[in-house]
Amino acid sequence: MKKLINQPEDVVSESLQGMAAAHEDLIKVNLDPIFVYRSDAPVQGKVAVISGGGSGHEPTHVGYVGRGMLDAACPGDVFVSPTSEQIIEAIRRVHAGAGVLNIVKCYWDDMDVFAEAAEQAHSEGILCANILIDDDVAVSESVYSHGRRGTGATVLAEKICGAAAEEDFDLTRLADLCRRVNLNGRSMGMAFTACTIPIKGTPTFEIEEDQMELGIGIHGEPGRERMKIKSADEITEMLAVEIIEDPFYKRTIQEWDATKAEWVNVELENQPFQRGDQVLAFVNGMGGTPVPELYIAYRKLEQVCTEKGLTIVRRLIGTYITALEMQGVSITLLRMDDELLKLWDAPVNTPRLRWGI
Amino acid sequence: MKKLINQPEDVVSESLQGMAAAHEDLIKVNLDPIFVYRSDAPVQGKVAVISGGGSGHEPTHVGYVGRGMLDAACPGDVFVSPTSEQIIEAIRRVHAGAGVLNIVKCYWDDMDVFAEAAEQAHSEGILCANILIDDDVAVSESVYSHGRRGTGATVLAEKICGAAAEEDFDLTRLADLCRRVNLNGRSMGMAFTACTIPIKGTPTFEIEEDQMELGIGIHGEPGRERMKIKSADEITEMLAVEIIEDPFYKRTIQEWDATKAEWVNVELENQPFQRGDQVLAFVNGMGGTPVPELYIAYRKLEQVCTEKGLTIVRRLIGTYITALEMQGVSITLLRMDDELLKLWDAPVNTPRLRWGI
Numbered sequence: 228m229k230k231l232i233n234q235p236e237d238v239v240s241e242s243l244q245g246m247a248a249a250h251e252d253l254i255k256v257n258l259d260p261i262f263v264y265r266s267d268a269p270v271q272g273k274v275a276v277i278s279g280g281g282s283g284h285e286p287t288h289v290g291y292v293g294r295g296m297l298d299a300a301c302p303g304d305v306f307v308s309p310t311s312e313q314i315i316e317a318i319r320r321v322h323a324g325a326g327v328l329n330i331v332k333c334y335w336d337d338m339d340v341f342a343e344a345a346e347q348a349h350s351e352g353i354l355c356a357n358i359l360i361d362d363d364v365a366v367s368e369s370v371y372s373h374g375r376r377g378t379g380a381t382v383l384a385e386k387i388c389g390a391a392a393e394e395d396f397d398l399t400r401l402a403d404l405c406r407r408v409n410l411n412g413r414s415m416g417m418a419f420t421a422c423t424i425p426i427k428g429t430p431t432f433e434i435e436e437d438q439m440e441l442g443i444g445i446h447g448e449p450g451r452e453r454m455k456i457k458s459a460d461e462i463t464e465m466l467a468v469e470i471i472e473d474p475f476y477k478r479t480i481q482e483w484d485a486t487k488a489e490w491v492n493v494e495l496e497n498q499p500f501q502r503g504d505q506v507l508a509f510v511n512g513m514g515g516t517p518v519p520e521l522y523i524a525y526r527k528l529e530q531v532c533t534e535k536g537l538t539i540v541r542r543l544i545g546t547y548i549t550a551l552e553m554q555g556v557s558i559t560l561l562r563m564d565d566e567l568l569k570l571w572d573a574p575v576n577t578p579r580l581r582w583g584i
Numbered sequence: 585m586k587k588l589i590n591q592p593e594d595v596v597s598e599s600l601q602g603m604a605a606a607h608e609d610l611i612k613v614n615l616d617p618i619f620v621y622r623s624d625a626p627v628q629g630k631v632a633v634i635s636g637g638g639s640g641h642e643p644t645h646v647g648y649v650g651r652g653m654l655d656a657a658c659p660g661d662v663f664v665s666p667t668s669e670q671i672i673e674a675i676r677r678v679h680a681g682a683g684v685l686n687i688v689k690c691y692w693d694d695m696d697v698f699a700e701a702a703e704q705a706h707s708e709g710i711l712c713a714n715i716l717i718d719d720d721v722a723v724s725e726s727v728y729s730h731g732r733r734g735t736g737a738t739v740l741a742e743k744i745c746g747a748a749a750e751e752d753f754d755l756t757r758l759a760d761l762c763r764r765v766n767l768n769g770r771s772m773g774m775a776f777t778a779c780t781i782p783i784k785g786t787p788t789f790e791i792e793e794d795q796m797e798l799g800i801g802i803h804g805e806p807g808r809e810r811m812k813i814k815s816a817d818e819i820t821e822m823l824a825v826e827i828i829e830d831p832f833y834k835r836t837i838q839e840w841d842a843t844k845a846e847w848v849n850v851e852l853e854n855q856p857f858q859r860g861d862q863v864l865a866f867v868n869g870m871g872g873t874p875v876p877e878l879y880i881a882y883r884k885l886e887q888v889c890t891e892k893g894l895t896i897v898r899r900l901i902g903t904y905i906t907a908l909e910m911q912g913v914s915i916t917l918l919r920m921d922d923e924l925l926k927l928w929d930a931p932v933n934t935p936r937l938r939w940g941i
Contacts, residue, residue: 229776229793231816231877231913238876241816245879248886249899285876419586436586459588459598515872517909518936519595519642520588522602529605542606545936546903552874554586554909579875579902581939 228428230552235425239282239302243289250578253293260310262317263289264299269323274392274401275299277317278330278385280337281306283424284445287382287548290579296389297577305424305551306446308336314344318353326354326398326485330384330405332377333361342490345483354485356402360384361480361495362414362559364473365442365450374478376444379509379559380412382547383571386580390573398485404570408561410497413470416557417450417462418443418513422550441465445513445550445557459520463527466558471500471535500562502536507543507571509559514549516556521545524556532560541571547579585785587909592782596639596659600646607935610650617667619674620646621656626680631749631758632656634674635687635742637694638663640781641802644739644905647936653746654934662781662908663803665693671701675710683711683755683842687741687762689734690718699847702840711842713759717741718837718852719771719916721830722799722807731835733801736866736916737769739904740928743937747930755842761927765918767854770827773914774807774819775800775870779907798822802870802907802914816877820884823915828857828892857919859893864900864928866916871906873913878902881913889917898928904936 232238243263247256255266262279269275278288279301288300299317303309318327327348331341338359345355361372362380369376388405396404419439421430431447434440439457442450457465476497484491500506510525512518521544532539540563548557563571574583589595600620604613612623619636626632635645636658645657656674658666675684684705688698695716702712718729719737726733745762753761776796778787788804791797796814799807814822833854841848857863867882869875878901889896897920905914918924931940 229796229813229911231776231819231873231881233815233817233880238880241883242876242879245881245883245886246876249879249882249901282876285874290875419588439586456586458590460590462588514874515909515911516588517642517871517906518647518903519599519603519639522599522606523590523595524588524602525606526598526602529602544606546875549874552872552911554872556588582941584940 228423230425232425238425239304246289246578253576253578257316257320260313260316262299262301262313263292264317264321265292268298268321271323272325272395273323274325274396274398275321275323275327276330276389276392277321277327279309279314280332281308283551284548286579291385291577293577294584295393295573295575296385296580305426308340311340311343311347314340315347318344318348322353328388328398328401328405329355329357330381330388331357331359332381333359333374334371334376335373336371342483349488354398355483356398356485357483358402358405359480360409362409362412364413364469365415369444370448371446378416378445379414379511379548379557380409380561383412383507383509383559383561384408386575387567387570389575390570410495411562412559413473414557414559415466415469416443416513416555417441417466418553418555420515420554421447422514422553443555445548447550447553459523460527463524464531467528467531470558470560471537474499500537500560505538505540505563506532507541507561507563508532508539509543511548511557511559512546513553513555513557514546515552515554518545521556528558540568585780587782589782595782596661603646603935610933610935614673614677617670617673619656619658619670620649621674621678622649625655625678628680629682629752630680631682631753631755632678632680632684633687633746633749634678634684636666636671637689638665640908641905643936648742648934650934651941652750652930652932653742653937662783665697668697668700668704671697672704675701675705679710685745685755685758685762686712686714687738687745688714688716689738690716690731691728691733692730693728699840706845711755712840713755713842714840715759715762716837717766719766719769721770721826722772726801727805728803735773735802736771736868736905736914737766737918740769740864740866740916740918741765743932744924744927746932747927767852768919769916770830771914771916772823772826773800773870773912774798774823775910775912777872777911778804779871779910800912802905804907804910816880817884820881821888824885824888827915827917828894831856857894862895862897862920863889864898864918864920865889865896866900868905868914868916869903870910870912870914871903872909872911875902878913885915897925
C-alpha cells in the first residue's frame with residue numbers, strides 16, 4: 228500500500244494532530260472522542276455550525292473549521308460515520324446558547340448519529356436543526372443511502388451557512404438558508420480509479436485500465452455505468468447535462484424540528500435549472516487528479532453552461548471533497564441569488580479554504 | 585492512460601484557457617507564444633517578477649500569477665522548458681520600466697532560455713536579473729542539471745519576492761532578496777509512484793509495489809536510493825534530517841548582472857541550520873498524495889525540528905509543486921527573519937495561493 232502513513236489505525240488521529248499543530252491559531256483537536264473545533268469556540272451570540280461524516284473525504288469536513296465556516300467537525304474512521312458521542316461532545320464544546328446547525332450528508336449512518344445527537348442535545352437544553360444535503364443526481368438509491376447522496380453541495384452549504392452564522396442569522400433562518408442551498412444545488416461525479424482504505428490495504432473495487440465509472444459516489448460506491456474512458460470534454464458534458472437537465476425533484480424527508488423537539492415530515496422540492504439562472508460552478512477533484520485537469524474540465528463546463536443559458540458567476544476549482552486518492556472529478560452547480568453571493572464572498576479562514584483574511 | 589484530458593498535445597493550452605476563464609479577474613493567458621500574465625499588467629512603478637519552466641509541476645508556476653506574487657509565468661510542454669521567445673514576450677507584456685526579476689529553477693534548459701531572454705531584453709532596454717534557485721539537497725548532479733536542482737524554495741521565493749515587488753523594492757534589492765531566500769532554503773523529496781507524461785502515455789519509470797525512492801526530482805529523475813516503503817514518520821525524519829544537517833554548501837554560478845548587462849561569476853554560500861533558527865516549514869504533495877498524509881508528515885516534522893532546536897514560525901502544507909499525479913512528498917525548510925516573515929504574511933491573490941485579500 229503506497230501511502231504516507233504510520234499504522235493504518237492511526238491515520239485519522241495523526242493527521243488531525245498534524246493539522247491542529249499546523250493551524251493552532253484556527254483549530255484545536257479533541258482526541259477522545261475525536262473532533263476538531265474552532266480554537267476560539269464557543270463564539271458568543273452565534274449559532275454553532277457543525278458537520279461530520281466518515282474520514283477519507285478531506286478536506287471535507289475537518290479542513291473547513293474556522294472563522295466563517297464550521298465551528299466543529301466530527302470525523303469517523305475512513306468511510307465510517309462518526310459516533311453520536313463525538314457529535315454531542317462537539318455540540319457541548321462549541322454551542323454558545325444560540326443553537327446548533329448540523330449539516331448532514333444523506334447517508335443512513337450519518338443521519339442516524341446526528342439525529343441521536345440532536346435529541347440528546349435537546350435533553351440538555353441545546354436547540355439543534357439537522358439539515359440534510361442530498362445533491363447527487365447520479366443515483367436515487369445507493370449502498371449507504373436511501374434517496375440521493377450528499378456530496379459537493381455540502382462544501383458550499385458549509386461556506387455559506389458559516390458566513391451567515393457570523394452575521395448573526397438565528398437558527399431558524401440559518402436552517403432555511405442551508406435547506407435553500409441544498410435545494411438549489413446539484414452534483415454528479417466520475418472516477419478513473421478506485422481508492423484504498425488504509426485499514427483494508429486493497430482497492431475498494433476493480434476497474435480495467437481502459438474503463439471509467441460515471442456517477443460514482445465519494446466512497447467509490449457504484450454509479451450509473453462503467454464505460455470506456457472518454458475525453459475530458461465528453462466527460463464534462465455528460466456530467467453537466469445530467470445536472471442541468473435534472474428534472475423537478477420532490478421527496479419527503481424527516482427533519483428534526485429544533486423548536487418542537489420532534490421529528491417532522493418535510494417536503495423538499497428542487498426546481499430544474501432554467502435559462503437565465505446564475506450559478507456557482509464547483510469543479511472538484513476526487514483526490515488524485517491534478518489541478519490542470521480540473522481546469523480542462525472547467526473550460527468545457529463554461530461552454531456547456533453558456534449553451535444552456537446559465538451564467539457562471541462564481542467558481543470553486545480544486546480538491547475539496549474526495550475519496551482518498553481516487554482519480555476523478557465531480558461537478559456541482561448551485562443556483563445563486565444576491566444573498567448567497569454575498570455570503571459566498573464573505574471572508575473565511577480555515578485550514579483548507581481561505582480568502583479575505 | 586487515466587487522465588481527464590482531451591488530446592495530449594492540448595493539455596497545457598486547454599488547462600490554461602480553463603484557468604484564465606475561471607480567474608479572469610486575476611490573470612490572462614496569451615496563447616501564441618503561450619504565457620500567463622496578471623490581467624492588470626504592466627503595474628506601473630513595480631519590478632515585474634517572472635518565472636517559468638516545464639509544465640507538469642502545477643500549481644507551479646502558472647497558478648501563482650496575480651497580485652503579490654508573479655507578474656507572468658511561462659510554461660513549456662510537460663517537463664520541457666519554455667522557449668526564450670515565450671519569456672521575452674512575457675517580459676515585453678509585463679515590464680513597467682522598473683526592470684524584471686526572473687526566478688529560475690536550476691535546470692540547464694531553464695537557465696539557458698532565461699539567459700537568452702535576459703540578453704534580448706537588455707538589447708531592448710529592459711533590465712533583467714536572473715536569480716537561480718538550487719535548493720534540493722538530494723543530489724549534486726542530476727539528469728537535467730549540474731549542481732543542485734531547484735524545487736520547493738521556488739514557490740517560497742515567488743511569494744516573498746512578489747510581496748516585496750508590491751512594496752516597491754527596486755531590482756537590485758529584489759535580486760538580493762531572492763538570492764537570500766535561495767541561500768536560506770533547503771528541500772528534499774521522495775515518491776511512491778511514477779507519473780505519466782500525457783504525450784508519452786506510459787509511466788516515467790518502473791517502481792515495485794513495495795518500493796519508494798528517496799531524493800527523487802520533480803520530473804521523476806533519479807534520487808539517492810530505492811528502498812522498501814518506510815512509515816510516514818521514518819520518511820519524514822529521513823528527509824528532515826538530511827535538510828537540517830546539510831553542511832555548509834558553496835558553489836560558483838554565473839548570474840546575469842542587469843546593470844552591467846553581462847554574465848558575472850557569483851559565489852553562493854548556504855550556511856547550515858543552527859539551533860535557535862526560526863523556519864518556515866513547507867510540506868508539499870507531489871500531486872497524487874492526499875492532504876491528510878501531508879499533515880501526518882507535518883506532525884513528525886515538527887517533532888524533528890523541535891529536537892534539532894529549530895522553531896517553526898510559518899507553515900505551507902498542500903500540493904504546490906508537483907510531478908503530475910505522482911504520489912510522494914517533499915519538505916522545504918526556509919530560515920526566516922523579520923523581513924521574510926513580513927513579506928510572507930503580506931496579502932496574495934493568485935489562482936492557487938490566496939490570503940489577506
